Amino acid sequence: MPSPQLAVIGGGQLARMMQQAAIGLGIHIRLLAEAPDVSAAQVVPDHVVGDYTNLDTLRSVVAEAPVVTFDHEHVPPEHLRALQAEGHACRPGPHALLFAQDKAAMRQRLGALGVPCPRNAAISTRADLDQFGYPAVVKTTRGGYDGKGVWVVHTAADADEAFASGRVLLAEELVDFRRELSALVVRSPSGEMASYPVVESRQANGVCAEVVAPAPGLDPTLDAAARGIAERLAAELDVTGILAVELFETADGRLLVNELAMRPHNTGHWTIDGARTSQFENHLRAVLDLPLGPTGARAPWSVMVNILGGSVADLEAQRASVLAVEPDIKIHLYGxxxxxxxxxxxxxxxxxxxxxxxxxxxxxxxxxxxxxxQS
Amino acid sequence: MPSPQLAVIGGGQLARMMQQAAIGLGIHIRLLAEAPDVSAAQVVPDHVVGDYTNLDTLRSVVAEAPVVTFDHEHVPPEHLRALQAEGHACRPGPHALLFAQDKAAMRQRLGALGVPCPRNAAISTRADLDQFGYPAVVKTTRGGYDGKGVWVVHTAADADEAFASGRVLLAEELVDFRRELSALVVRSPSGEMASYPVVESRQANGVCAEVVAPAPGLDPTLDAAARGIAERLAAELDVTGILAVELFETADGRLLVNELAMRPHNTGHWTIDGARTSQFENHLRAVLDLPLGPTGARAPWSVMVNILGGSVADLEAQRASVLAVEPDIKIHLYGxxxxxxxxxxxxxxxxxxxxxxxxxxxxxxxxxxxxxxQS
Known part of the structure; x- marks a missing residue:
């Protein structure tokens, strides 16, 4: 087995799709998987099963790998600093990841940079929330995803669960938005950057349901502004790899930053089939400091729809029926x-x-x- | 580990590229690899290392897999018949593979079908060759590839090596061809077929060097004829999966069948980046009897060039230089x-x-x- 060029921490679908790109580029990945049968462990032969919160486990995975990247943003920053001190390049590094891990830190930093965000405030007590005002969105500053750790509150009582969580909380303005956009940018350690077409992201129950690339009818000024925000943040926060900036397009035509993610992102999955270079290939190229690939679309329109678990228990058995109806669909199952x-x-x-x-x-x-x- | 849906015999680059397609479709592959570090073994976790000429080894690999397919055409047909008798679907089956394994059988069958081929004759002695006439191409009927087992003979003495090989030989007319074409078709057990655009294949020293899709300036009548030959052969020979038909376009505007291959083929590698469905995905869809995907090109022109080993020893280290010059190139390294x-x-x-x-x-x-x- 050749020695790994890249360690990937986390065995979810993002690592799985990184592996598809890595096979073509001839990049040998060593994976840290949460369990033997997780999504990426099924397709990466060189994997270790273990806990990403354990520093010695991390050390054993990255031992021969000069570069480390991530399937998720949850590795403790003190561990990443330890790995850095031991000579491993963590891309993105803990100083950047902080702003994807901690929404309060992110809001503070973006505010300092003058990047437009929803009005927001750290809240410790119900009095703080009352002072912030209603309606509001209350979020845990850490660990929320896909609608978890987010509460829309119209009255004080709506925040009971949030306060009962015992987590550090942030209150944000409930934005009157027309739609949600996502701006993806990829950045190398050398500072090279490339941004993907801005897409429209449609949510259902707080989960990304579908993505349309490019965002239909987007004003060219807003398109340029969204890309500009993403590129500026990637540079200011020193992000390496993919940065996804989720934005609100407000009813009155402004952009406000909602969330940041520093890894390949659901709103970029369309790029596998729809762009000249997929976000997964460009993420690998960026973290290994290889020149980046072009980010343009290959077709006028690409639409990605997530497959959410429902009444179909055996997705593999369902493939034949789907392909009989839609032979030209590109299927991505996560195992x-x-x-x-x-x-x-x-x-x-x-x-x-x-x-x-x-x-x-x-x-x-x-x-x-x-x-x-569906008829 | 879920049980395999497909066993793939042979661990070369074709199996490696099948795995890239399998990851997206959620197909669990079990691989028989010739050695622990061969191309596909690097990217297929569920692999057995062993000898594909050993029936018990084959049995252990295919044990839980309902369907078996191949990276190459060299598995002994009697073993495939044994696996069939034990309930495994071999796709393609030994009755079809014979015509990719044995050039004499192929020529005989194509002759019987009236498919245009170079003039040819089985030869056992120098007298047979003298009678066939010069110049001629002398080939071993089995085991030749990439220019090995093929001799262009202008005099009796040029055939010394061929006769010394001790192999069964075939003599063929030395065709005055304008260029070489390749027609790829994919066929399901249910009989569904789809053919790819006919491409031009350019050889150097008997090895495929580059492929242009579609074949530039190809007369539409010849395009239709080439596709027709491929589709007819796939049906007549009962091929499952990809059938590649390599053809000569003669100086006087005819098509003659040169070789057959029953697996994803070098002349179809352009489809990974250049077609709506890659030959690897369609091969998997065919052998699993899933509906086939569309075979049209995504761009007006796609050009694939093989990377042949030369003075660059470390391909991975060379990636950065290549991508700096050609950031929009799609790289496929085989490990x-x-x-x-x-x-x-x-x-x-x-x-x-x-x-x-x-x-x-x-x-x-x-x-x-x-x-x-290159300047």
């Missing part, structure tokens, strides 16, 4: 057991007609969730 | 040690201008072979 509402895969369609492309992707995803083709 | 002239990877470029696309692909491949960018 994860089906649980209600869980992201277990995605599909992408591309083409010239947005309505047709959207219908095809939705139909295929619905068949993986609920069996029958 | 094989570099040996002079050995296929160790390929690159693909696509776009609107054939000259530019060709130059880009050649430049990238040359840098992987010899280091310096």
């Amino acid at each position: 994860k057991p089906v649980k209600a509402g869980r992201k277990v895969g995605h599909v992408t369609a591309y083409g010239d007609d947005l309505d047709i492309v959207t219908a095809r992707a939705r139909r295929a995803a619905a068949m993986f969730t609920d069996g029958a083709p | 094989k040690p570099v040996k002079a002239g050995r296929k160790v990877g390929h690159v693909t470029a696509y776009g609107d201008d054939l000259d530019i696309v060709t130059a880009r692909a050649r430049r990238a491949a040359a840098m992987f072979t010899d280091g310096a960018p």
Whole structure:
């Protein structure tokens, strides 16, 4: 076995899709997987099963790898600093990851940079929340994802669960938004950057449900502004690899930053089939300080729809039915057991007609969730 | 570990690229690899190391897999018949593979079908060759590939090595061809078929060097004829999966079948980046009897150039230089040690201008072979 060029911490679908790109580029990945059968462990032969919060486990995984990157943002920063001190390049590094891990730190830093954000305040008590005012969005500063750790509160009572969580909380303005956008940028340690077309992200129950690339009808000024924010943040925060900036496009035509992620992102999955270089390939190229690939779209429209767990228990058995109805759909299954509402895969369609492309992707995803083709 | 849906016999680059497609489709592959570190074993966790000529080894690999397919055509047919008798679907089956394994059987069958071939004759003695006439191409009926087992003979003495080989030989007319073409078709057990655009294949020293898709300036009548031959052969020979038909386009505008291959083929590698469905994905879909994907090109031109081993010993270290010159090239490295002239990877470029696309692909491949960018 050749020695690994890259250690990837975390065995979810993002690491799995990194491996697809790594195979082509000839990059040998060593993986730290949470369990023997997780998504990426199924496709990365050189993997260690262990706990990413254990420093000695991390050391054993990265031992021969000069560079370390991540499937998620949850590795303790003190461990990353230890690995850095021992000569490993952590990309992104803990000083950048902080702003994807801690929403209060992110809001503070973005405020200092003058990047437009929803009005926000750290809250410790109900009095703080009352003072902030209603309606508001209350979030845990750490560990929330896919709608977890987020509460929309119209009255003090709506915040009971939030305060009962015992977590550090942040209150944010409930933004009157027209839609959600996502701006992806990739950045190398050398400072090279490339930004993907800005996409529209459509959520259902706090989870990304579908992504349209590019965002339909987006004002070119807003497109440039969104890319500019993403590029500026990548540089200011010294991000290496993919930075995803989720934005609100407000009813009155402004952009406000909602969230940051420093890894390949669900709103970039369309790039596998729809862009000249996928976000996964560019993430690998960035963290290994290889020149970046072009980020343009290959088709006028690409639509990605997540496959959420539903009544179909055996996704593999369902493939034939889906492909019979949609032979031109690009299927991405994650090898994860089906649980209600869980992201277990995605599909992408591309083409010239947005309505047709959207219908095809939705139909295929619905068949993986609920069996029958959507009429 | 979930149980395998597909056993793949042989651990070369074709199996490696099948795995890339399998990851997306969620197909669990079990691999029989010739050695622990061969190309596909590096990327397929569930692999057995062993000898594909040993029936018990084959049995252990396919034990839980309902379907078996191949990286190469060298598995003994009697073993495949044994596996079939034990309930495994071999795709393609030994009755079809015979015509990719034995050139004499292939010529006989194609002759019986009336498919145009170079004039040919089985030869046992020098007298047979003298009677066939000169110039001629003398081939071993089995085991030749990439120019090995093939001799162009202008006089009786040129055939010394061929006769010394002790192999069964075939003599064929030395065709006055304008160029070589390749027609790829994919076929399911249910009989569904789809054919890829016919490509031009350019050889150097008997090895495929580059492929242009589609074949530039190909007469639409010849395009249809080539696809028709491939589809007819796939059906008549009952091929499952990819069938590659290599053809001569003669100086006087006819098509003659040169070789057959029943697996993903070097002349189809462009489809990974250049077609709506790659030959690897469609091979998997075919052998698992899933509906096939569309085979159309995604760009006006795609050019694939093989990376042959040369003075560059460390391909991974060379990536940065190649990508600095050609950031939009799609790289496919096979994880094989570099040996002079050995296929160790390929690159693909696509776009609107054939000259530019060709130059880009050649430049990238040359840098992987010899280091310096081709001027």
